[in-house]
Amino acid sequence: MSGINIKKLALELNLSAATVSRALRDSYEISTETKQKVWAMAKKLNYEPNPSASNLRSQKSKTIAVIIPEVANNFFSQAINGIEEIARTRDYHVLIYQTHENSETEIAFIQRLLSGRVDGILISISKETDDNQLFKEIIKDIPVIFFDRVFKDIDAVKITTDDYESTYNATLHLIDCGCKKIAYLMGLSNLETGKKRIDGYTAALNDNDIAYKNELIMADCTDDDENYQQIKKLLITEKPDGIISSIEELALPCYYACKDLNLNIPADVKIISFSNLKTAPLLNPSLTTITQPAFEMGKEAATILFKILDKKYFESNETLILKSTLIKRGSTRCE
Structure with missing residues (x-):
């Protein structure tokens, strides 16, 4: 039988x-x-190992992969810049894979x-990802660093931001400005990131x-127009x-909805969003x-990955938490 692979x-x-390979x-x-x-089974099906794949495993490919939900998201584009800055110093190539929030695509990559x-x-x-079993398997075969959106229960290096504290402080800022009826636009509810944010609120x-x-x-839902209508x-x-x-994608629909309803920001409603939008000051x-700190997170993730590749990093299960910044602007101006 020909064409049998792992x-x-x-x-x-x-x-x-991964189990068969090991x-x-x-x-x-x-x-x-x-x-x-x-x-x-390998004998029965006349499986023959691919020598080129074995060679690749024993040698360095001088390439790392970055798997993210979306390049267009400002946070991820800045994180990639941080990763690439470190990779360049090591003469490594960076391959970018976009899952578009699809767990099946993620698994295929x-x-x-x-x-x-x-x-x-x-x-x-x-x-969409709610099962970490595949990841528990692959981290035995290849170094994997999780950043921003991570699994809580997995023995791997995880780099996140202070999601709970950030949302807590943002809510406090609105309360200090006199808000008594604060709505919360929830995203990433399936993930630890989203859970910590709503817990802070x-x-x-x-x-x-x-x-x-x-x-x-x-x-939130996957349809932009539906999100706008819900807001x-x-x-x-x-x-x-x-x-x-709680996510950048819902910030601008808030502005559009307020404009359509003749609501004044911040007099009628004050708005805060998780966002790395460079145009935020221009709205x-x-x-x-x-x-x-997206750029710093990317740099930190890449730095640790290269330490692991150099066999200079021994902490297999660690969570690093970087601090986000609440930047107060016109949309929450206190009267």
């Missing part, structure tokens, strides 16, 4: 490609029973990269004796005096932002 072997055995290499991480099953095409992976997981309300109301929470409906029905957008009024 992927097909894995399919026959109902195992992951079994074929007689890895200590795989049980003797599993190895014997894999070897028996990762499985492709396990062939030895890259020496390491930097990843910010898609908002909830805690700030609680600490200031303001009741949490489900009616003031809006969950408009929220402004009409609930009449919030403050809005916190009318300028947008108050929770700005993440």
Whole structure:
């Protein structure tokens, strides 16, 4: 039988490609029973290892991969700049993969990269991703650094920002400016990042004796027009005096909705958003932002990856937390 590769072997055995690969290499991480099953199936199907792939594994490809939800997002474009700055000093190429928030696309990219095409992976997981099992497998085969959007329960280096504290302080800023009915536009609810952000909002309300109301929470969806319509409906029905957008994509629809409804920002409603938009100061009024240290995060992630590749980094499970900055501008001006 010709054309048998690790992927097909894995399919026959109902195992992951990573497990089959390690079994074929007689890895200590795989049980003797599993190895014997894999070897028996490989023999039965006349599997022959790809010598070029083995060579790639034993040599450096001088390439790293960055897997992100979207390049157009200002945060990720700045993080890539930080990664590339470090990679250039090491004479490494950087391959960029966009998942467009699709977990299946993410998995396909990762499985492709396990062939030895890259020496390491930097990843910010898609908002659809809720299973870390594949990642637990691949980190045994290739160095992986998680940044910004990470799994809580995985033994790997994770670099995040202070999402809870950032949202807490943003909510506090609105309360200090007199807001008593603060709406929250929720994104990334599936991920640890999103959970920490809404926890910060909830805690700030609680600490200031303001009741949490489900009616003031809006969950984002994939359709831009639907998000806009939801924001408009929220402004009409609930009449919030403050809005916190937990993701950058929902900030501008707030401005459009307020304009359509003849609401004045900040007199009628004050707006804060997580955002790395370079045009935030140019909006009318300028947008108050929770700005993440995206460039620094990219640099830090790449620096640690290269330390791992150089065998100079021994902390296999560590979370580094970088601080975001609340930049107060016109959209939350206190009267």
